[in-house]
Amino acid sequence: MLELAFPWVLVALPLPLLVLWLAPPRREVVEAIRFPFFEGASAGLDKGEGAVVPARSSPRMAFVWALWALVLLTLARPQWVGEPVERTETARDVMLAVDISGSMRTRDFIGADGIRGSRLDGVKAVLDGFIADRRDDRVGLIVFGDAPYTLVPFTRDTAAARTLLATLEPGMAGQNTMLGDAIGLAIRSFEASKVESRILILLSDGSDTGSRMAPKSAAEIASQNGVVIHTIAVGDPEASGDDDKVDIATLQAIASATGGDFNRAEDAVGLAAIYARIDAAGARQGATTSWRPRTPLSAFPAAAFAALVILARAAMLLTARARRPGEGTS
Known part of the structure; x- marks a missing residue:
């Protein structure tokens, strides 16, 4: 039978939603080039204060959420509880x-x-x-x-x-x-x-x-x-x-x-x-006296977390290399 040693840790699962709801978008200052003719070129576009908010794609949000869930699952310490031993x-x-x-x-x-x-x-x-x-x-x-x-x-x-x-x-x-x-x-x-x-x-x-x-x-x-x-x-x-x-x-x-x-x-x-x-x-x-043998399983969600991070990093490197077709050619 599968049990969690600290199931109350999973209460923090919706915490990212609260962060998205309560915390303002991250702003950062970047260098820019001023164009005298920008007013004419940007006709019909919404103009703000210059803040850039990266788009949140659904796959990216699902990936981050999966990492968060694996962290909480590891902290909850899943364990397999065997049959009673007397x-x-x-x-x-x-x-x-x-x-x-x-x-x-x-x-x-x-x-x-x-x-x-x-x-x-x-x-x-x-x-x-x-x-x-x-x-x-x-x-x-x-x-x-x-x-x-x-x-x-x-x-x-x-x-x-x-x-x-x-x-x-x-x-x-x-x-x-x-x-x-x-x-x-x-x-x-x-x-x-x-x-x-x-x-x-x-x-x-x-x-x-x-x-x-x-x-x-x-x-x-x-x-x-x-x-x-x-x-x-x-x-x-x-x-x-x-x-x-x-x-x-x-x-x-x-x-x-x-x-x-x-x-x-x-x-x-x-x-x-x-x-x-x-x-x-x-x-x-x-x-x-009676007790149930317990086998810790925390290593499995921890390993899954590490594997996802490594795969994501590898995918980012491959994507960056694909965007530079001239790199590595003579």
Whole structure:
């Protein structure tokens, strides 16, 4: 849609008419030759005071008027206004902390297709859909094993987050499970967040193996910083190895300390349902802002003005040269 930023400028369009009406014709003094017999030679002619008023031809007046209109149009700043563009502000920040210790390669997780696969592959498949569904949220991803690492800082670029998620393999960060340190890293990630709703989804299949910060202490600090932690247990609590046995009590305590929920996921369907409940419980509508992109078009009438002036000047030069036929001949 075409609009004018300053349409009131066009009020000056009839200004030349007022000038013609109110201002007297321009007079100028020029040299002249006196003829003694002028009275006889000028019989029948109207004689004035000697003023010469150039004739105003219609094409010339139309040309001047067109130049004036182009000047006003340029000053009015025409612009093309596009379709409305809406942007939804971030409603909440969601950090996903995923255990990628060696035990996550255990093939006891039933996928959505009913086929048994590794725990991490099943988690990745469900997480991929969860991240893709983020509309008004920023999402981040922390992975942990022997130490926690920020794989994806808070972003709205869900495509990049899903691409990096697909690269995860069990044991990439070591064989241990540093639950407390992962929570500590998430708290630091939330420090720069200006969003009130801060959610950490902590997913693990083992027990803490020597974090510098105890998981329960880290959860208390998270609660003081407004971070709600939802914990999800993937491993088998009856497993024989201590490193492979999920610490249900610790995960429950972490969730309870921050007002979050504890859940157990044994297959893809159950894990997807857990994510859906967490998403619905913390759902919040982000503020929406709308604007229309504007493309300035003032250059077009300005260019037309310059082109007309150049053409008029060229026409004047050609006309003057045509009136001097002997010029340029030998």
